[in-house]
Amino acid sequence: MHKVDSQFADPLPLDFYNRDSVTVARELLGKVLVRLTPQGLCAGRIVETEAYLAKNDAASHAYRGRTNRNAAIFGPPGRAYVFSIHQVFCVNAVTEPAGTTSAVLIRAIEPLAGIELMAKRRGHVRSYDLTRGPGKLCQATAIDLQLDGWDLTRGSRLWIADHPDARGVTISNSPRIGLGKAKDPLLRFFITGNQYVSKSRAGVAASE
DNA sequence: AAAACGATCTACT
DNA sequence: GTAGATCGTTTTG
Numbered sequence: 001m002h003k004v005d006s007q008f009a010d011p012l013p014l015d016f017y018n019r020d021s022v023t024v025a026r027e028l029l030g031k032v033l034v035r036l037t038p039q040g041l042c043a044g045r046i047v048e049t050e051a052y053l054a055k056n057d058a059a060s061h062a063y064r065g066r067t068n069r070n071a072a073i074f075g076p077p078g079r080a081y082v083f084s085i086h087q088v089f090c091v092n093a094v095t096e097p098a099g100t101t102s103a104v105l106i107r108a109i110e111p112l113a114g115i116e117l118m119a120k121r122r123g124h125v126r127s128y129d130l131t132r133g134p135g136k137l138c139q140a141t142a143i144d145l146q147l148d149g150w151d152l153t154r155g156s157r158l159w160i161a162d163h164p165d166a167r168g169v170t171i172s173n174s175p176r177i178g179l180g181k182a183k184d185p186l187l188r189f190f191i192t193g194n195q196y197v198s199k200s201r202a203g204v205a206a207s208e
Numbered sequence: 209a210a211a212a213c214g215a216t217c218t219a220c221t
Numbered sequence: 222g223t224a225g226a227t228c229g230t231t232t233t234g
Contacts, residue, residue: 059215087217
């Protein structure tokens, strides 16, 4: 088995996720998404997130009730919610206590480790396209439906850790992506100026 | 059983 | 900046 690089070894604890989605979405920026497979370890710094709220959030997958697909977001925090759409997968971190339906979508990461492996999975694309986008980062790190409901606090297969060189990040936010979402509150968060943040959707409201 | 719907991506101009 | 591909999941008849 591959030895986990000690700088990424400690998963964020349950308490980190057991808070409201907006707080978790903001604080996930700068953290490191870690994926361990038999092929090796991949890791990337989270640079873009999007919060989905428990109640009155028509954009949430849980808004119209529980189904087989969205069961994970009705469960406890600190788990992954993975779904497929348009031939790709997207990954969320479930937040707030079990029974609520909040989550944070991971929209982009900046590659830190296992870059060769990620590039192999993605095929030949320009470097900044490697993990810029929720579907792309899942392809690069081999996240699929097998990880739906996975416990992110276990520190195996898939987890999130502190950045080894913790430093302040400058955060901005902007409306959600997608049609009809323009009037939504500012629930998409990203690290200002990072090349792996979605282009053409630059932030509107600086904060922090 | 059929139809509709995207928390997307790529390839254009 | 936008059109079109594409398919698993959900909803409807």
